[in-house]
Amino acid sequence: xxxxxAGAAIDVVAVEKRYGQRRGxxxxxxxxxxxxxQSGEFVSLVGASGCGKTSLIRMIGGLAPYTAGSITIDGxxxxxxxxxxxxVFQDAALMPWRSVRQNVAMGLNEIAKTLSKQEARGxxxxxxxxxxxxxxxxxxxRQLSGGMKQRAGLARALVSAPGLLLMDEPFGALDxxxxxxxxxxxxxxVSESSTTTVFVTHxxxxxxFLSDRVAVMSASPGxxxxxxxxxxxxxxxxxxxxxxxxxxxxxxxxxxxLVMEDQEARPSRPA
Amino acid sequence: xxxxxxxxxxxxxxxxxxAGPATAGSTGLAxxxxxxxxxxxxxxxxxxLIFLAVWQxxxxxxxxxxxxxxxxxxxxxxDLLTSGQLGPAFATxxxxxxxxxxxxxxVGVAIGVLMGRSPIVERVLNPYVNFFQATPLxxxxxxxxxxxxxxxxxxxxxxxxxxxxxxxxxxxxxxKETPPALIDVGRVYKLSRWRVITGxxxxxxxxxxxxxxxIALGKALIGMVIAQMEISVTGLGGLIINYGNAxxxxxxxxxxxxxxxxxxxxxxxxxIIRRLAFPWTxxxxxxxx
Numbered sequence: 001x002x003x004x005x006a007g008a009a010i011d012v013v014a015v016e017k018r019y020g021q022r023r024g025x026x027x028x029x030x031x032x033x034x035x036x037x038q039s040g041e042f043v044s045l046v047g048a049s050g051c052g053k054t055s056l057i058r059m060i061g062g063l064a065p066y067t068a069g070s071i072t073i074d075g076x077x078x079x080x081x082x083x084x085x086x087x088v089f090q091d092a093a094l095m096p097w098r099s100v101r102q103n104v105a106m107g108l109n110e111i112a113k114t115l116s117k118q119e120a121r122g123x124x125x126x127x128x129x130x131x132x133x134x135x136x137x138x139x140x141x142r143q144l145s146g147g148m149k150q151r152a153g154l155a156r157a158l159v160s161a162p163g164l165l166l167m168d169e170p171f172g173a174l175d176x177x178x179x180x181x182x183x184x185x186x187x188x189x190v191s192e193s194s195t196t197t198v199f200v201t202h203x204x205x206x207x208x209f210l211s212d213r214v215a216v217m218s219a220s221p222g223x224x225x226x227x228x229x230x231x232x233x234x235x236x237x238x239x240x241x242x243x244x245x246x247x248x249x250x251x252x253x254x255x256x257x258l259v260m261e262d263q264e265a266r267p268s269r270p271a
Numbered sequence: 272x273x274x275x276x277x278x279x280x281x282x283x284x285x286x287x288x289x290a291g292p293a294t295a296g297s298t299g300l301a302x303x304x305x306x307x308x309x310x311x312x313x314x315x316x317x318x319x320l321i322f323l324a325v326w327q328x329x330x331x332x333x334x335x336x337x338x339x340x341x342x343x344x345x346x347x348x349x350d351l352l353t354s355g356q357l358g359p360a361f362a363t364x365x366x367x368x369x370x371x372x373x374x375x376x377x378v379g380v381a382i383g384v385l386m387g388r389s390p391i392v393e394r395v396l397n398p399y400v401n402f403f404q405a406t407p408l409x410x411x412x413x414x415x416x417x418x419x420x421x422x423x424x425x426x427x428x429x430x431x432x433x434x435x436x437x438x439x440x441x442x443x444x445x446x447k448e449t450p451p452a453l454i455d456v457g458r459v460y461k462l463s464r465w466r467v468i469t470g471x472x473x474x475x476x477x478x479x480x481x482x483x484x485x486i487a488l489g490k491a492l493i494g495m496v497i498a499q500m501e502i503s504v505t506g507l508g509g510l511i512i513n514y515g516n517a518x519x520x521x522x523x524x525x526x527x528x529x530x531x532x533x534x535x536x537x538x539x540x541x542x543i544i545r546r547l548a549f550p551w552t553x554x555x556x557x558x559x560x
Contacts, residue, residue: 061459062458063455063458063459081458081459081461085459086459087455087456087459089452089455089456090452091452093450093452093453093455093456095453095456095470095471095474096474096475096551097474097475097477097549097551097552106456106460107460109460109461109462110460110461140550140551142551156460
């Protein structure tokens, strides 16, 4: 990318999310969530299903409201979708009627006025090259495999060189091998950019491999329970490189234990 | 980075893809597949030929007022064509149909989008849509005559009012069923409200819209023929009622067949438009288990 702008810094302070209006019946989905993500950092949110990690990432992206607390990006409170945001959705969410190229070009919509046609085309082409989809630029999404769709979704999110990249379980629906390859590619892409990334996953290995820090969430009500710093050297090229790494194993076990504790603590049936 | 591989057929044309395995692979399956494919043309053809033959034989033994034979229908058709009756009747029919149907498409899609996008508009209009959907609209023909007289406007109105409801309902369904994730994509990449409608909700509704258009076409044809029979006595409907009143069954059936032909041609045009203008919908409705 030609322009290297600083990644966004996120501050989540005492955020709460309630459903239901009437007093007493309100359902608290998130309570007292605190999270600080520095510029250029890669932070994963992990936790059992129902812990509100998707809700939290949607709030950071301005796609869902919260009922108390504050979320600020570079010091200004989130009202609506923040500027220079890239978002990768669970199932790629490509427009079926647009070719891969046209889908990726959507990512430039916000800054379209500042680019000439050739510049825009050049950036889309470069992004397609980066995710290995150059040959498939003119295909429709239904002609692509799941991994290729998610590559296209990633290209759409990255093409504007966003300050903030939010990824909501982007690899959750992929088969194990495609998933490993995309994790490695993502690690490479993100390490070469200054983008701040928040990544939701329930895959502890994935979180440890990709992240600078892992925020472990617990459920009912959802909150950030502990933030684990992944003090593994970068670049971490290759997932297999971490397989026999003792420190990686320790971190993985630690995070996994935190997640499992929370699961066991929950009653299996109401008393 | 490993080269990605493509899972589904790499060719753009799904027709070519379906022909691929049978011709390329010389497996044991190939002959039976070929037979099956030939049967897709031969079987319906054979069916129609046998039907016509039976009709010809049975018709030959029945009073021609009750049932004309296929041969006589063809003769009547030729006679109508050469005597200069069929041409103008056909043109009138096409004019009525095209005007009423296109009007129904424009109005139906517009109202359908509004209903699909806005719950308020939906609640306001739903009673009327449900009422007219449940009403045998042919019963309103006399009212249409009172309002619009007995000319072109009245015939177009009848055609329009039969066709428009299924277009509204299907468009609204398609728009309403836009996946929330695609709306989110629109929000993240800052599409305007207008572009969320034209660029996300409307394209998402295209398969539904075409399903509605196909149903509406059949209804528009009924409206057009009835209007020509009951309102103006003109066009194909006029031929049908005149020859019916004269007990000229062969001529009546020739006019009916022409009306069916109009329907078949219009449906094919619709399908061609869908394939050319909206190639991403290609093959979506070809599934058969």
